[in-house]
Amino acid sequence: MENSKVLVVGGTGYIGRRIVRASLAHGHRTFILMRPEIGLNIDKLQLLLSFKAQGALLVEASMEDHRSLVAAVKQVDVVVSAISGRHFLLQIKLVEAIKEAGNIKRFLPSEFGIDPARMGHALEPGRITFDEKMEIRRAIEEASIPHTYVSANCFAAFFVPNLSQMRTLLPPKEKVHVYGDGNVKVIFMDEDDVATYTIKSIDDPRALNKTIYLRPPENILSQNELIAKWEKLSGEVLERIPIPSDEFLASMEGTDITNQMAVGHFHHIFYEGCSTNFDIGEDGEEASLLYPEVRCTRMEDYMKRYL
Amino acid sequence: MENSKVLVVGGTGYIGRRIVRASLAHGHRTFILMRPEIGLNIDKLQLLLSFKAQGALLVEASMEDHRSLVAAVKQVDVVVSAISGRHFLLQIKLVEAIKEAGNIKRFLPSEFGIDPARMGHALEPGRITFDEKMEIRRAIEEASIPHTYVSANCFAAFFVPNLSQMRTLLPPKEKVHVYGDGNVKVIFMDEDDVATYTIKSIDDPRALNKTIYLRPPENILSQNELIAKWEKLSGEVLERIPIPSDEFLASMEGTDITNQMAVGHFHHIFYEGCSTNFDIGEDGEEASLLYPEVRCTRMEDYMKRYL
Numbered sequence: 001m002e003n004s005k006v007l008v009v010g011g012t013g014y015i016g017r018r019i020v021r022a023s024l025a026h027g028h029r030t031f032i033l034m035r036p037e038i039g040l041n042i043d044k045l046q047l048l049l050s051f052k053a054q055g056a057l058l059v060e061a062s063m064e065d066h067r068s069l070v071a072a073v074k075q076v077d078v079v080v081s082a083i084s085g086r087h088f089l090l091q092i093k094l095v096e097a098i099k100e101a102g103n104i105k106r107f108l109p110s111e112f113g114i115d116p117a118r119m120g121h122a123l124e125p126g127r128i129t130f131d132e133k134m135e136i137r138r139a140i141e142e143a144s145i146p147h148t149y150v151s152a153n154c155f156a157a158f159f160v161p162n163l164s165q166m167r168t169l170l171p172p173k174e175k176v177h178v179y180g181d182g183n184v185k186v187i188f189m190d191e192d193d194v195a196t197y198t199i200k201s202i203d204d205p206r207a208l209n210k211t212i213y214l215r216p217p218e219n220i221l222s223q224n225e226l227i228a229k230w231e232k233l234s235g236e237v238l239e240r241i242p243i244p245s246d247e248f249l250a251s252m253e254g255t256d257i258t259n260q261m262a263v264g265h266f267h268h269i270f271y272e273g274c275s276t277n278f279d280i281g282e283d284g285e286e287a288s289l290l291y292p293e294v295r296c297t298r299m300e301d302y303m304k305r306y307l
Numbered sequence: 308m309e310n311s312k313v314l315v316v317g318g319t320g321y322i323g324r325r326i327v328r329a330s331l332a333h334g335h336r337t338f339i340l341m342r343p344e345i346g347l348n349i350d351k352l353q354l355l356l357s358f359k360a361q362g363a364l365l366v367e368a369s370m371e372d373h374r375s376l377v378a379a380v381k382q383v384d385v386v387v388s389a390i391s392g393r394h395f396l397l398q399i400k401l402v403e404a405i406k407e408a409g410n411i412k413r414f415l416p417s418e419f420g421i422d423p424a425r426m427g428h429a430l431e432p433g434r435i436t437f438d439e440k441m442e443i444r445r446a447i448e449e450a451s452i453p454h455t456y457v458s459a460n461c462f463a464a465f466f467v468p469n470l471s472q473m474r475t476l477l478p479p480k481e482k483v484h485v486y487g488d489g490n491v492k493v494i495f496m497d498e499d500d501v502a503t504y505t506i507k508s509i510d511d512p513r514a515l516n517k518t519i520y521l522r523p524p525e526n527i528l529s530q531n532e533l534i535a536k537w538e539k540l541s542g543e544v545l546e547r548i549p550i551p552s553d554e555f556l557a558s559m560e561g562t563d564i565t566n567q568m569a570v571g572h573f574h575h576i577f578y579e580g581c582s583t584n585f586d587i588g589e590d591g592e593e594a595s596l597l598y599p600e601v602r603c604t605r606m607e608d609y610m611k612r613y614l
Contacts, residue, residue: 014349042321042464043350045476049612157349169352305356 004077012044016082018195069097088132112152126264153187161306179270182224190297216288311384319351323389325502376404395439406450419459433571456518460494468613486577489531497604523595
């Protein structure tokens with residue numbers, strides 16, 4: 001069987017560029033949607049050109065031009081969207097194009113986080129992320145488009161080297177804020193591994209119309225375990241400052257909407273344990289069980305880059 | 308003689324990242340200033356981490372903290388700044404730190420364009436670029452800091468594939484605007500070559516206290532020659548629409564300041580020929596004569612990436 005042809009939407013983004021690389025590495029004929037919005041963004045353009053030099057095909061189309069989207073979709077078998085959070089709802093246009101084209105064997109919308117189907121109780125204003133993902137899911141399912149949802153949990157770069165501190169991406173030097181007792185289990189994933197699991201799933205009948213949960217056992221860690229790993233690597237001991245749940249939530253007040261969204265998401269992850277506090281049911285599969293051959297990056301190795 | 312140790316300021320920027328790569332490739336111990344302004348910019352941070360993985364050293368310092376800058380500068384022999392245009396004047400802080408440190412054998416301020424010393428007549432509002440570069444030059448020379456200025460002329464990505472059209476980075480498909488008769492000679496440079504020549508010059512006594520002009524003969528082309536090269540490569544013939552000088556200048560009116568600056572710069576380059584309308588004097592050297600071993604990218608090859 002020939003490898004599926006894959007169209008990546010959002011292929012210059014943080015996770016999209018990794019999905020493009022994984023797709024090329026796995027031997028898929030890889031197409032990348034090139035939207036007029038690229039404009040004068042030389043970095044994004046040069047990234048696209050570097051993918052082209054590696055064999056990807058750039059397909060010009062606009063989310064505002066249905067005909068161009070249908071034409072793009074008709075060239076491939078699988079569509080993977082990694083469009084950024086600000087533009088989730090644009091994917092309605094993509095769903096409409098896929099429906100009309102009628103040839104797509106699998107569509108993966110932009111998810112790659114906490115499972116939105118379990119976040120009906122999420123806090124405002126951060127819940128918009130989950131609500132919009134659910135809106136896209138409903139459109140996909142109403143159009144009977146074969147799909148896979150990827151629940152990737154926490155991207156390492158944003159949660160691990162900073163020991164899950166907010167408003168920084170760098171390791172703390174003296175003190176570390178600990179959420180509650182710091183013992184809630186959280187799933188941390190190397191972003192390239194997210195892309196690898198994603199590409200592994202696109203042709204897999206076991207992933208058809210299911211959610212793939214990225215949950216390698218060694219990547220399930222509490223914040224305390226994360227801190228201990230960093231202290232061991234760095235040889236430094238950090239002062240731990242616990243933050244009670246209500247105090248953390250109150251820190252949202254009077255701050256900008258980005259911070260309010262972040263506080264809500266951190267609360268769900270680090271106090272409520274929303275990435276780990278459920279069993280995967282009939283409608284899901286666990287990626288590290290499906291693809292045991294993937295050598296998943298462990299967080300102590302991820303952290304070493306920051307030493 | 309051991310290779311000089313190089314500190315790059317602005318090492319995640321468009322030209323700075325290429326200078327870091329060239330410095331590493333030429334075997335220099337390479338330091339990159341890591342400023343607190345990196346904040347939550349994950350792309351810049353990951354670029355720095357990738358340089359670190361290749362052997363570069365990240366040095367934390369702030370332009371607002373003189374002591375930290377002096378400490379950074381004291382670790383190296385050469386400082387190359389590729390700080391972005393918006394922040395040119397911040398380099399005054401760097402000059403002060405280099406002066407106090409007293410150990411720097413060569414400083415290259417952020418230039419990499421048209422020689423500002425020849426742009427005393429430049430149009431408002433774009434002349435600010437040249438004026439600020441001259442202000443930094445004066446500070447360097449008043450502090451008697453050994454220096455080299457790099458006049459790199461026109462970066463290919465911004466002037467070549469778009470056939471020097473404004474407001475796009477992509478090749479035109481049917482029509483092309485031609486500046487005047489299209490016969491004014493302009494110098495176009497591959498950005499990686501700019502970085503290579505820059506790094507070649509940092510230890511070269513012939514470049515001490517001089518301006519290095521990047522002027523490889525084969526990279527001196529008129530807009531008409533550029534268009535002809537693209538037509539040959541693409542197999543397409545474009546309709547040429549000439550724009551008289553006064554009409555082009557008038558296009559500045561009522562537009563935003565970025566466009567006004569661009570129109571002024573384009574006018575100097577494509578009507579006045581400011582990159583080629585002078586001979587290099589006693590205070591300058593031509594890079595392709597100094598370093599004939601550099602295999603400079605020709606514009607027909609540069610354009611092929613866009614086919």
